[in-house]
Amino acid sequence: MHELVSRVAAFRTGYLTxxxxxxxxxxxxxxxxxxxxxxxxxxxxNVAYHEESGLxxxxxxxxxxxxxxxxxxxxxxxxxxxxxxxERDQLVAAAVERIVAAE
Numbered sequence: 001m002h003e004l005v006s007r008v009a010a011f012r013t014g015y016l017t018x019x020x021x022x023x024x025x026x027x028x029x030x031x032x033x034x035x036x037x038x039x040x041x042x043x044x045x046n047v048a049y050h051e052e053s054g055l056x057x058x059x060x061x062x063x064x065x066x067x068x069x070x071x072x073x074x075x076x077x078x079x080x081x082x083x084x085x086x087e088r089d090q091l092v093a094a095a096v097e098r099i100v101a102a103e
Contacts, residue, residue: 001092005069009076009088016077057100068095 008015025032043066047059057065072091075082083091 001065001069001096002089005073005076005088005092008073009080012077015073019074019077061099064099065095068099 021031021035025035043063046066047062050057050062051059069092072083072088072095076088
């Protein structure tokens, strides 16, 4: 999870473009359908990989982590000074510990 958030924060333009696509999809039904299919396929692939790898946590934990970390990623992309890198790392660790341990 730490690697994922760091990788996204390092490639701001690409992920900001994806965020813009999400916003456009709210106004364009064809784009919404295509983007929904793509995001759903990615989500399903991430859950399948997680389950096959034997890592702790179930499919719900993977989905919850993705949802929780997505907003942290948006903060890092749009307002990078809200959290320091150390705070970001602490938040990622806390999310993983609490969501996975909650099973």
